[in-house]
Each structure stands twice: as structure tokens, then as C-alpha cells.
Amino acid sequence: MTNEDIKKILEGVKDGNVDIDSAMDRLKDLxxxxxxxxxxxxxxxxxxxxxxxxxxxxxxxxxxxxxxxxxxxxxxxxxxxxxxxxxxxxxxxxxxxxxxxxxxxxxxxKKREIGTTDSKILVVTGGTSDIPVADEAYITAKVLGNSVDKLYDVGVAGIHRLLSHREKLDEANIIIVVAGMEGALASVVGGLVDKPVIAVPTSIGYGANFNGLAALLAMLNSCASGVGVVNIDNGFGAGYLASTINRQIEKNR
Incomplete structure (x- = not known):
């Protein structure tokens, strides 16, 4: 039940279209x-x-x-x-x-139409192997009503791929960076932009990656300012956090 649903119930009681017992019945599970x-x-x-x-x-x-x-x-x-x-x-x-x-x-x-914000979230990945976690972030942010874009496979092993898409970085209001291996991409993006960067370490990498722990620690130790970090493989958490930030941006537009 949303705020709008409860407002309609209360307005119905006020206008006499909904009796108190019916309203109580609809609200009893809160x-x-x-x-x-x-x-x-x-x-x-x-x-x-x-x-x-x-x-x-x-x-x-x-x-x-x-x-x-x-x-x-x-x-x-x-x-x-x-x-x-x-x-x-x-x-x-x-x-x-x-x-x-x-x-x-x-x-x-999907029971209701999903709107989209003017403010944009951008989801960036280091490699193609990071896409499942990135898609979790992308779909989550979309379902929560945000305008979301993707920029995949632009990791530091070929940094020119990222730099050729500076306009996408500039257009976004929040950037989610999903990367495994050493997780360096979050620091690179954080050093290029003036907006919040949400870093998502993934469990992708060779043995010393320790199932994402190496990327997590690298992101936590980022020398770029404005980088926040969620848990390993937590695309949902990143998408949700980005959405809450975006909602505040929309409120202040």
C-alpha cells in the first residue's frame, strides 16, 4: 500500500464514500x-x-x-x-x-506502470563477466522508477574504452561501478566525475581475488573522493541506494 492508496482511503472517509469499518478493514494489516x-x-x-x-x-x-x-x-x-x-x-x-x-x-x-526520473543513473562494468551483478543493479533501479543507462566492458585493461564515453559519465547524476579483479575501475571513475559513485565489487577474478575480497578492499581504500562501496556482488543494494539518492535529486528539482 502506497501513500496515495492511504490518502484515497482517508479522503473517502472524509467525503463519506468509505465507512469507517471498511477503512479499518483495509488498514488492519498495517x-x-x-x-x-x-x-x-x-x-x-x-x-x-x-x-x-x-x-x-x-x-x-x-x-x-x-x-x-x-x-x-x-x-x-x-x-x-x-x-x-x-x-x-x-x-x-x-x-x-x-x-x-x-x-x-x-x-x-508488474501491477502498476513505472515512471522514469529526469535524473539519470549510469551502470558501468569493468568486464563482461561483471554483467550479471550490473544487470541486478540496472533492473532494480529501473523498477524503482529511475532513468538508467548502461556502459559495459570499459575496464582499466583498456581505459580508452571508458574515456571515449565521457559524455555518458557527464550526463549521469549517480554512477554505479561494478568490477571484479582488483576493482580499480571505481577509483578511475571517481577521479573523473563530480557526482556520487557507488562501487560494487564482484567475485570475478583469479585465486588471489579471494572471491571479491580483493576488489572490496581496493574499493574501500580508493584514493578518489566521493566513492561509496556496497557488499560483494550486491547489485540490488547498489541499485536501491542509487535510487534513494536520485529520489532526493528529483525532490529538489
């Missing part, structure tokens, strides 16, 4: 609904601006379906992360309004 195995945070959209996102890894398909069925009653878009094809097929059994983004491992149940 702030959460207890399913026994899950407590759905219906209040999150009011607090944070976006409804609860379902993290699928480790959950049973039946539990995921049960959560989605309850959330569908709110007529909101539903974002499921770390989802596989079996989860997508299971959700298709309960709604037709579903998309699967295989590389990003995201299932989207």
Missing part, C-alpha cells in the same frame, strides 16, 4: 501481516518509499508464492531478487503480470 513463516512489511512503502522486496535465496518456493499472493492484494509492483527459473515458473501460476530477467536473477510482478 504495519505487517503475519503468515507464520514470514511477516510481510506492508508499511515499508510508507516508511522507505518502496514496498518490501523479496530475497528468494534460501526460501522455499511455497513460501515465496505465499508471500507474493498476499502482496498481490495490494496491487503494487513486486520485486524478487536472486530468483531462478523455477521461482519464475511458480509465480506465473498465480499471476500473468510477471517478467523474468535471467542474468539479473530478478522476477518482477
Amino acid at each position: 504495519p505487517f501481516e503475519d503468515l507464520g513463516y514470514a511477516k510481510i512489511d506492508h508499511h515499508r512503502g510508507l516508511r522507505n518509499g518502496y514496498p518490501e522486496v523479496i530475497y528468494c535465496q534460501g526460501k522455499s518456493i511455497e513460501h515465496i508464492k505465499g508471500i507474493v499472493e498476499k502482496m498481490l492484494l495490494r496491487e503494487n509492483n513486486i520485486l524478487l531478487t536472486r530468483a531462478n527459473i523455477d521461482i519464475y515458473n511458480a509465480i506465473k501460476e498465480i499471476t500473468d503480470d510477471v517478467e523474468y530477467h535471467e542474468l539479473a536473477r530478478i522476477v518482477l510482478v
Whole structure:
């Protein structure tokens, strides 16, 4: 339930079109609904601006379906992360309004049209191997209503590829940099721009990369100012954070 939904209920009560008992019935599951195995945070959209996102890894398909069925009653878009094809097929059994983004491992149940911001988020990758994490960031930011662009495979091994796209860096309001190996791309981008850079280390790399730990530490130690770092392979977290920053930019336009 969004702020607009609650406003409509309250306006209906005020105008006499909705009786108090009906309004109470529609609001009774705020702030959460207890399913026994899950407590759905219906209040999150009011607090944070976006409804609860379902993290699928480790959950049973039946539990995921049960959560989605309850959330569908709110007529909101539903974002499921770390989802596989079996989860997508299971959700298709309960709604037709579903998309699967295989590389990003995201299932989207689309019940409302998604707007786009004037302010732009740019997702940049070091290499092609980083694309699954980058796509998770890209799709997340798109679903949350942002204008998002991509600039893939422009890592430091061929830095001219990045420098030939300076206009994309300049046009963006926030830049998400996704890179594995030594994670140097975040520092390079941070040194070229005057906007927030969100760095995402990936687990891509040879043995001494330590499944992304080397890239994480390099990004945390970046000498470029204005670089923030999320966890290893956390494309969703980067997309969500970029969206919250972008929302503040839009509010001040």
C-alpha cells in the first residue's frame, strides 16, 4: 500500500464514500501481516518509499508464492531478487503480470506502470563477466522508477574504452561501478566525475581475488573522493541506494 492508496482511503472517509469499518478493514494489516513463516512489511512503502522486496535465496518456493499472493492484494509492483527459473515458473501460476530477467536473477510482478526520473543513473562494468551483478543493479533501479543507462566492458585493461564515453559519465547524476579483479575501475571513475559513485565489487577474478575480497578492499581504500562501496556482488543494494539518492535529486528539482 502506497501513500496515495492511504490518502484515497482517508479522503473517502472524509467525503463519506468509505465507512469507517471498511477503512479499518483495509488498514488492519498495517504495519505487517503475519503468515507464520514470514511477516510481510506492508508499511515499508510508507516508511522507505518502496514496498518490501523479496530475497528468494534460501526460501522455499511455497513460501515465496505465499508471500507474493498476499502482496498481490495490494496491487503494487513486486520485486524478487536472486530468483531462478523455477521461482519464475511458480509465480506465473498465480499471476500473468510477471517478467523474468535471467542474468539479473530478478522476477518482477508488474501491477502498476513505472515512471522514469529526469535524473539519470549510469551502470558501468569493468568486464563482461561483471554483467550479471550490473544487470541486478540496472533492473532494480529501473523498477524503482529511475532513468538508467548502461556502459559495459570499459575496464582499466583498456581505459580508452571508458574515456571515449565521457559524455555518458557527464550526463549521469549517480554512477554505479561494478568490477571484479582488483576493482580499480571505481577509483578511475571517481577521479573523473563530480557526482556520487557507488562501487560494487564482484567475485570475478583469479585465486588471489579471494572471491571479491580483493576488489572490496581496493574499493574501500580508493584514493578518489566521493566513492561509496556496497557488499560483494550486491547489485540490488547498489541499485536501491542509487535510487534513494536520485529520489532526493528529483525532490529538489
